[in-house]
Amino acid sequence: MNHSTGDIRAVEVCNLTKIYGSGNTEVVAMKDVSFDVAKGEVMALLGPSGAGKSTLLTAIGLINPPTSGRIFIGGQPVMDSDRALVNLAAFRRKHLGFVFQKANLIAFLSAVQNVQIALEINDVAPRAARKRAMELLDYLGVADRAKNLPDALSGGQQQRVAVARALANQPSLILADEPTAALDSGRGRQVMELFRKVARERGSAVIVVTHDHRSLDVFDRTYEMEDGRLGAASIGHSA
Amino acid sequence: MNLAAQDIRQNIGRFVLTALGIGLLLMLVLGMGGIYHGLSFEATQLVDQIGADFWAVQKDTRGPFAEISRLPANLKFRLLAVPGVQSAHSFVSHTVQREVQGKPLRMFVQGLDWPDDRGGWLRLVAGRPLAQGHYEMIADKIIGLDLGDKILLGKDIYTVVGLTGGMVSSSGDGMAFFSARDAMDVQFDVSGETARLERAARRARTASQDVGRLQPELLERVGGPSSTLPALAAPLVSAILVNVAPGADLNTVVATVSAWPDVTVHTHESQRQLLLHGNVDRARRQLGLFRVILVVVSTIIMALIIYTLTLDKTHDIAMLKLMGARHRVIAGLILQQALLLGALGYGIACYIGQWLFPLFPRRVMIATTDLWVLAGIVLAISVLASLLGIAQAMRVEPNKVLS
Known part of the structure; x- marks a missing residue:
């Protein structure tokens, strides 16, 4: 395994395979994928649609168990094939952050409440959660929209709130699935740079699935996926 | 942060409209209970207000409220002679329907034993009890008459001198109180032609018999008014109401009268039970069953509403789960919303019912226990309804x- 930044592996996957269906309808979405990501490292997963990127990301995110293979997060084994070795919900709560193409903010909560709820779910007291949520929104430059509902925010602002939510519990791993697909190139780059900033300053590992080749210089490493297989790593230009 | 409250705050219009619908449904449940109690109250209120210790009625009948009961009016003097009896009053009861100013006028006529009973025991909302033995009446407001109104019943005109409120029969007809004599006149009134035909028939019957042929004067007598014929009995009354003297043993008096071969005795309590389990029993059971069905329907509707609200939040629930939310956070969101919906619906039901029920044509009696029972029902159906939503959310x- 190639560790580009730091010594501790934030995530390590070994021989991950995901097969949907069986018999004539069997589809191999991911085949023998192995890699690791260090703390503070930002990694990109590239590849055409149907290459298996999202399958890999959701497997690491513990919401779509692999058919075979093992997943370690923070050095702890969490999945062995489709068998969970930890309480998945509790593990996600404490160690993982998610950002998607759509911000997926909870529609009936304001921007600050969307971040606050992530903290309260992790047993942070409401007042402290509110304070921390405001700090995160401020860090991401959307504090002035804290009381707005998602409908009243632009796509970029929504995505920043989603990033703030993903950061709320200081996860060791942030998983982002095409987070800039709905944004223009300028705002897309801002979000990518935000991930790098977060990784550098907070020590989280970040895995980003993207089609956007214009921001590849932001990443420490990029992998190309095709037909469910992971290609060789390319070292980025940002280090 | 209370997710249920936040969701409701952002969708307050839809939530209030939904609660209004549930509230109206719950109001029906409450109303059914009120009608049920009202029916029982109306069925027994006359018996309760008259306060007689026992009712003497025609042998082997269940009294004037259940079937026709006819007794000679002079029975009351026999009853007054029984040791321990303090008072005995004739009671006449029947329903009449007339047309006054083009509108049907239906009333449950009660005859009071003038002059001993002038209706002083009635709870009048206006006017006074009867002050003379003829041509005065006390009417319930529901009949639609006012103080001073005059109506023609039979061949006489009666003036309304008193008004009661809520005195209705078990079938919902307003009560009208007359002297027993007037009540019988109203009951047995016949047209002039009918009287003439009856007299002619009487004459013909008498003429065809020995007694008529041998006593020609008798033919003239039988052609006169029936009240002048000693051979014809006086009009019959429906029952005799009896009160025993203070210190007298009711059971002993009842046993004495019950032994008479021409009378059946019903105590106050047995009369009440006859009314509750006879006249209105089926209606009460029907209302009770309908109430149960309404509760079931309310539960199903509420469950569907909660289920739909949950479906609307599927994406948000998935996001909460992705963030690692515990099941109790998500179940709490749905349960709290169901409880809030139920509580608001309950409040609306009570508030609207309070204004609406008095406008109903029949009495709707909401007791405090009804409100507690409904609160319990609402709590139960809120929890039951939320289970469907929670099951969906867990999936x-x-x-x-x-x-």
Whole structure:
């Protein structure tokens, strides 16, 4: 395994395979994928649609168990094939952050409440959660929209709130699935740079699935996926 | 942070409209209970207000409220002679329907034993009890008459001198109180032609018999008014109401009268039970059953509403699960919303019912226990209804966020 930044592996996957269906309808979405990501490292997963990127990301995110293979997060084994070795919900709560193409903010909560709820779910007291949520929104430059509902925010602002939510519990791993697909190139780059900033300053590992080749210089490493297989790593230009 | 409250705050219009619908449904449940109690109250209120210790009625009948009961009016003097009896009053009861100013006028006529009973025991809302033995009446407001109104019943005109409120029969007809004599006149009134035909028939019957042929004067007598014929009995009354003297043993008096071969005795309590389990029993059971059905329907509707609200939040629930929310957070969101919906619906039901029920044509009696029972029912159906939504929410997978 190639560790580009730091010594501790934030995530390590070994021989991950995901097969949907069986018999004539069997589809191999991911085949023998192995890699690791260090703390503070930002990694990109590239590849055409149907290459298996999202399958890999959701497997690491513990919401779509692999058919075979093992997943370690923070050095702890969490999945062995489709068998969970930890309480998945509790593990996600404490160690993982998610950002998607759509911000997926909870529609009936304001921007600050969307971040606050992530903290309260992790047993942070409401007042402290509110304070921390405001700090995160401020860090991401959307504090002035804290009381707005998602409908009243632009796509970029929504995505920043989603990033703030993903950061709320200081996860060791942030998983982002095409987070800039709905944004223009300028705002897309801002979000990518935000991930790098977060990784550098907070020590989280970040895995980003993207089609956007214009921001590849932001990443420490990029992998190309095709037909469910992971290609060789390319070292980025940002280090 | 209370997710249920936040969701409601952002969708307050829809929530209030939904609660209004549930509230109206719950008001029906409450109203059915009120009608049920009202029916029982109306069925027994006359018996309760008259306060007689026992009713003497025609042998082997169940009294004037259940079937026709006819007794000679002079029975009351026999009853007064029984040791321990303090008072005995004739009671006449029947329903009449007339047309006054083009509108049907239906009333449950009660005859009071003038002059001993002038209706002083009635709870009048206006006017006074009867002050003379003829041509005065006390009417319930529901009949639609006012003080001073004059109506023609039979061949006489009666003036309304008193008004009661809520005195109705078990079938919902307003009560009208007359002297027993007037009540019988109203009951047995016949047209002039009918009287003439009856007299002619009487004459013909008499003429065809020995007594008529041998006593020609008798033919003239039988052609006169029936009240002048000693051979014809006086009009019959429906029952005799009896009160025993203070210190007298009711059971002993009842046993004495019950032994008479021409009378059946019903005590106050047995009369009440006859009314409750006879006249209105089926209606009460029907209302009770309908109430149960309404509760079931309310539960189903509420469950569907909660289920739909949960479906609307599927994506948000998936996101919460992805963030690692515990089941109790998500179940709490749904349960709290169901309870809030139920509580608001309950409040609306009570508030609207309070204004609406008095406008109903029949009495709707809401007791405090009814409100507690409904609160319990609402709590139960809120919890039951939320189970469907919670079951749906538990099935939502976190990866639904991606779809």
